[in-house]
Amino acid sequence: MKKLSIYIHIPFCIRKCNYCDFLSFGVGDKCIEGIGVYRKRYIDALCAEIKSYKIVSEEYRIATIFIGGGTPSILMSGELSRIMVAVRETFRLDKDIEVTIETNPGTITEEKAREYIGCGINRISIGLQSANDEELAMLGRVHNYDQFLAAFNIAREAGFRNINIDIMAALPGQSVHSYLDTLEKVLKCRPEHISSYSLIVEEDTPLASNEALLALLPDEEEERKMYDATDKVLSLAGYQRYEISNYAKPGFECEHNKVYWTLGEYIGIGIGAASFFKGRRFSNTKDIRKYVQVFAEHGEYERIEEIRNIDEELTADRLMEEYMFLGLRMTEGVSAAQFNEHFGHSIYDIYGRVIEKYVKSGYLINDGGIIKLSKRGIDVSNRILADFLLD
Ligand code: SF4
Incomplete structure (x- = not known):
């Protein structure tokens, strides 16, 4: 399961x-x-x-x-x-x-x-x-x-x-x-x-x-x-x-x-709650009156889509960006092997240039395939993370 x-x-x-x-x-x-x-x-x-x-x-x-x-x-x-x-x-x-x-x-x-x-x-x-x-x-x-x-x-x-x-x-x-x-x-x-x-x-x-x-x-x-x-x-x-x-x-x-932070699946229950489920990101209506009314009128299982807004079907690029943003915020960093497993692409094919640049300047550490921010890198993390956006 x-x-x-x-x-x-x-x-x-x-x-x-x-x-x-x-x-x-x-x-x-x-x-x-x-x-x-x-x-x-x-x-x-x-x-x-x-x-x-x-x-x-x-x-x-x-x-x-x-x-x-x-x-x-x-x-x-x-x-x-x-x-x-x-x-x-x-x-x-x-x-x-x-x-x-x-x-x-x-x-x-x-x-x-x-x-x-x-x-x-x-x-x-x-x-x-x-x-x-x-x-x-x-x-x-x-x-x-x-x-x-x-x-x-x-x-x-x-x-x-x-x-x-x-x-x-x-x-x-x-x-x-x-x-x-x-x-x-x-x-x-x-x-x-x-x-x-x-x-x-x-x-x-x-x-x-x-x-x-x-x-x-x-x-x-x-x-x-x-x-x-x-x-x-x-x-x-x-x-x-x-x-x-x-x-x-x-x-x-x-x-x-x-x-x-590792792009695991979750469902959000209640108004405004976001979900990342079966490859889709969606969020519930922020309108409490509507939310309450849908369930009062339609019972437990019916017409639930009325309260949900599909924000986006996530593209592979957006998922990879998020994976890096969130993963690099964690001190354990991002595992190149897990990235490859998750996306079916080598992390170095996608981010090789930016990783090399920041490893050389001392803001990132590549410790046998575990890529993480150095102490200096944490201090300027926003600037570094912005470089992981894909065009
Ligand atoms: S008003 Fe906002 S910050 Fe204050 S307790 Fe409620 S949710 Fe938290």
Whole structure:
């Protein structure tokens, strides 16, 4: 049986953060008043969409599940269990499946954490972003640092042995010192996994139009210092960087992310969720009303195509580009032999010139057919990866 991963999107948050352009709704936001009433119907629709895959379930075994958002931990008691029951009724799950839930402090309770464990969720990701309460307020986060600590302890005590903490660098007004303080506080919790991404100012977010905050963004040099510090501090503490922004204790890399990065097959459930399945890339409608309505009117299996948009039939060139982009972001790099196996072409026929150029200049390493970014290469990865675009 082939392996398949599942992403399940829960698009509800307590309130939108200032920098967020994800597909999520603040259930308390006035502008989308009433969206909260969709929660229960949305869960019904998710379960129906999961069951719509029954038709292909004989071919696949589920290796990883990622319940993301939004804020999945906003769901009420019993709702996540319903989703997991639908998955089990539809698919066969790997014995050592990784099932992750994304959560935010302030929305996790002991009862919910026990429910997660009880329904088979074995990895929890907690969005801290910063241990500095002023920075959290500036980001529009709904929680403070103490609430994060409480959430972390609840997760540990409930039995989670695989916890990720998300943090952010390059925040407006953030000094290197303040970022290091966040890193240290995170390390004290001894999570198994840490993700650190630099803040990106996305168009049409409140942050993008807040001149005062934009003026406080750290300059490139400060950002570089935070980036370098992350690697140093976390390596010393026993974490291995396995992707540009992701660090893990040995044996705790996020298997679900690695499926994306190695072009494994996955299906996305819920609004806006993307899939890469049977050589096609497609995504669901972003319209929650339509999504919920299709499943309410047509039952479990019918007319599911109404909610799906085929983005593209991927050409071999696009797949090879993605394979290189994603593979080179991982510290284990790209195996020439696996590339050949995957595409039926030698990697050197396709990328020989660009590989040679960057190996010579010291930005890439070719270690017996394993091609990866050097330390210098990681620092300028965007520039190098752009050279792997095929005309
Ligand atoms: S909690 Fe996450 S998904 Fe929700 S608004 Fe904030 S950044 Fe966006």
